[in-house]
Amino acid sequence: xxxxxxxxxxxxxxxxxxxxxxxxxxARCIGQGNYPLNVDKMSFTMKLNRLLKRAELNPNVSRxxxxxxxxxxxxxxxxxxxxxxxxxAYMEKIGFGKQPYLIYRHEDAGHPHLHLVTTNIEANxxxxxxxxxxxxxxxxxxxxxxxxxxxxxAEHQKxxxxxxxxxxxxKVQYGKSATKRAIQNVLENILDQYKYTSLLxxxxxxxxxxxKADRGNETSRMYRNNGLVYRVLDAQGDPIGVPxxxxxxxxxxxxxxxxxxxxxxxxxxxxDKLRLKNTIDKLLSGKENSSLEEFTKTLxxxxxxxxxxxxxxxxxxxxxxVDHRTGCIFNGSELGKPYSAxxxxxxxxxxxxxxxxxxxxxxxxxxxxxxxxxxxxxDTFTDSEQSTSKEFEKxxxxxxxHLLQPEQVPDYLPYHLKKHRKKKKRKK
Numbered sequence: 001x002x003x004x005x006x007x008x009x010x011x012x013x014x015x016x017x018x019x020x021x022x023x024x025x026x027a028r029c030i031g032q033g034n035y036p037l038n039v040d041k042m043s044f045t046m047k048l049n050r051l052l053k054r055a056e057l058n059p060n061v062s063r064x065x066x067x068x069x070x071x072x073x074x075x076x077x078x079x080x081x082x083x084x085x086x087x088x089a090y091m092e093k094i095g096f097g098k099q100p101y102l103i104y105r106h107e108d109a110g111h112p113h114l115h116l117v118t119t120n121i122e123a124n125x126x127x128x129x130x131x132x133x134x135x136x137x138x139x140x141x142x143x144x145x146x147x148x149x150x151x152x153x154a155e156h157q158k159x160x161x162x163x164x165x166x167x168x169x170x171k172v173q174y175g176k177s178a179t180k181r182a183i184q185n186v187l188e189n190i191l192d193q194y195k196y197t198s199l200l201x202x203x204x205x206x207x208x209x210x211x212k213a214d215r216g217n218e219t220s221r222m223y224r225n226n227g228l229v230y231r232v233l234d235a236q237g238d239p240i241g242v243p244x245x246x247x248x249x250x251x252x253x254x255x256x257x258x259x260x261x262x263x264x265x266x267x268x269x270x271x272d273k274l275r276l277k278n279t280i281d282k283l284l285s286g287k288e289n290s291s292l293e294e295f296t297k298t299l300x301x302x303x304x305x306x307x308x309x310x311x312x313x314x315x316x317x318x319x320x321x322v323d324h325r326t327g328c329i330f331n332g333s334e335l336g337k338p339y340s341a342x343x344x345x346x347x348x349x350x351x352x353x354x355x356x357x358x359x360x361x362x363x364x365x366x367x368x369x370x371x372x373x374x375x376x377x378x379d380t381f382t383d384s385e386q387s388t389s390k391e392f393e394k395x396x397x398x399x400x401x402h403l404l405q406p407e408q409v410p411d412y413l414p415y416h417l418k419k420h421r422k423k424k425k426r427k428k
Contacts, residue, residue: 001072001146002154003090003138006192007120007130008065008251011051014117017067017250018104019044024181027115031084031103033091039102050100051118057125064119066096066130069106071113073152080105083114086149091116093141095128108181180244183230186211187253194327195265195272201329202258204307204320207233214243215255228255272326277335279304280321284347292316295348308341316341 008014021027029039035050055064070090072078078086087103101118120128146153186209196202203212210233216222222229229243230253246254283298296306303325309318319332319341332340338347 001070001086001142001151003134003142004069004071005130005134005138006067007063008067009062011055011065011117011119012048013250013252014065014067015044015048015051015102018102018115018117019047021104021106021108026108026181027104027106028080029102030080030105030114031087033088033101033103033118034098035100035102047102054100054123055119055121057123058121058127061121061127063130064121064127066116066118066120068116068118069113070116071111074111076112076152078112082149083112086145087114087116089145089148090141091118093144094133094137096120098123099128108185179232179241180248183211183232183244184249184251187230187249187251191251191253191261194322194329195269196329197262197265197269198331199255199258201320201331204305204329205322207237207307208305208322210234212239213246213253213258214239226255228253228258269328269330272323272328273330273335275326276304276321276323276328276330277339280335280339280344284344290348292345292348292350295344316345319344 018027018029022029032039032042032047035042035047037046039047055061058064068090070087083105084103088097091097091099091101096118099118099120099122101116104115104117106113106115120130122128142154145151186206190202190205190209194202194205196205199213199215206212212231212233214229214231215227216229221227228246230246230249231239231243232241234240246252246257279302280299283295283302292308296308299306299321303323305322305324307320307322308316309320310316319339321330321332321335323329332344337343
C-alpha cells in the first residue's frame with residue numbers, strides 16, 4: 001500500500017474534485033467517518049458544511065484541507081467494505097480517527113485506490129500538526145496495516161505500476177472533460193515531484209506527456225494579464241484541441257502559483273546539481289567525435305532526458321536536462337559554461353558553422369566546408385594565392401584610407417596648451 005498526503009487551503013475545492021469524479025462515473029463515495037448520516041442520504045452541501053463548520057472553529061489556520069490517497073497493488077481485489085475498514089484503521093493510526101472524513105473509491109487508474117477528504121481542525125478548535133505527518137505517522141500506519149490485512153508491501157511493488165503514462169492526443173476527440181481529466185492526472189504527479197525554476201523547464205517535462213503550459217503570444221491579452229492555459233500536443237508537438245485555463249484545474253496551477261514554486265525550487269536544486277554534472281563529465285570523457293544523438297540516448301538510459309532547443313535554421317542553441325533520478329530540471333547554463341549546448345558539441349568533437357560564416361565557408365559547386373584555424377588556413381595557401389591576397393589587402397587598405405579621410409583637417413591644439421585670452425575690462 002502506498003499513501004500520498006496533500007494539504008490545501010480550500011475544503012470546497014478538494015471535495016469538489018472527488019464529487020466531479022463521481023459525476024463522471026469514475027468514482028464512488030463508499031463511506032464516511034463521524035458524520036450524522038450515511039453517505040447515500042447526504043447531499044453535496046451536507047458533506048461540505050460538516051467540514052466547513054469544523055474548520056470555522058479555528059479561522060487562524062489557512063491550510064485546513066487534508067486530501068489522502070491510499071493506493072493498492074493491481075493484483076489485489078478489495079471489496080468496498082474491506083477498503084472502508086482499511087480507511088478507518090489508517091485514519092485512526094495517523095490521529096484523524098475522530099475527525100469528519102469521507103471515503104471515495106476511484107476507478108480512473110490501473111490499480112485500486114481510494115481518496116480520503118478531511119480537515120485537521122479538532123472539535124475543541126486545536127490544529128493537528130501536518131508537518132512531517134507522512135514520516136511521523138503515515139509510514140508506521142501503512143506498515144502496520146499491510147501486516148494486519150495481508151496487503152502487498154509497498155517495498156515489493158513495482159514502481160512502474162504507479163508511474164503516469166503519456167497523455168494520448170486522441171483523447172481530445174472525447175471533448176473538453178476528457179482532455180481536462182488527462183491533463184489533471186499528469187499535473188498532479190508532476191508539479192510536486194519535480195524541481196523546476198521556469199516555465200521553460202516545466203514544459204521540458206510536460207512535453208514528455210504531450211502537454212504544454214502556454215502563456216500565449218507576448219502581445220496577447222492573456223500574456224499581459226499573466227494568464228496561463230494548458231494544451232495537449234499532437235505527435236509533431238503542435239497544440240491540438242481546446243486549451244484549458246489553469247484556474248479551472250483542481251490544484252490551481254496558475255502562473256502565480258507556479259512562480260512561488262520557482263522561487264522555492266531554486267534552493268532545493270542546488271544539492272543535486274553536482275550529481276548531474278558528474279554523470280555528464282563521466283559520459284563525455286574519451287567520447288570525442290561522438291554524435292549528439294548517441295550522447296542523448298546514453299543519458300536517457302541513465303534516467304536523464306535531454307531537450308534540445310533549435311532555431312528556425314535547425315541550429316541548436318540550448319539544452320535542458322530532466323533528471324528523473326532526482327526530479328530536478330536544469331538548463332545547460334545553470335550547470336555552468338562547459339554544459340551549455342555549444343560547449344557540449346565542442347566536447348563531443350562536433351564543429352558547427354555559425355550563421356555569419358555560412359557564406360564564407362561555401363565554395364561554388366561544393367557543400368559546406370569544414371572550418372579551419374588561422375594557422376591551418378595559412379599553411380594551405382599556395383604562393384599565387386598569397387600574392388593575390390597581399391595585393392587585395394593593399395588595394396583594400398588604400399581604398400579605405402581614401403574613403404575615411406576627412407575633407408578638411410583643421411589644426412588641432414589641445415585645450416590645456418591653448419593660450420587663454422585675458423578678458424578686457426569694460427570701461428564705465
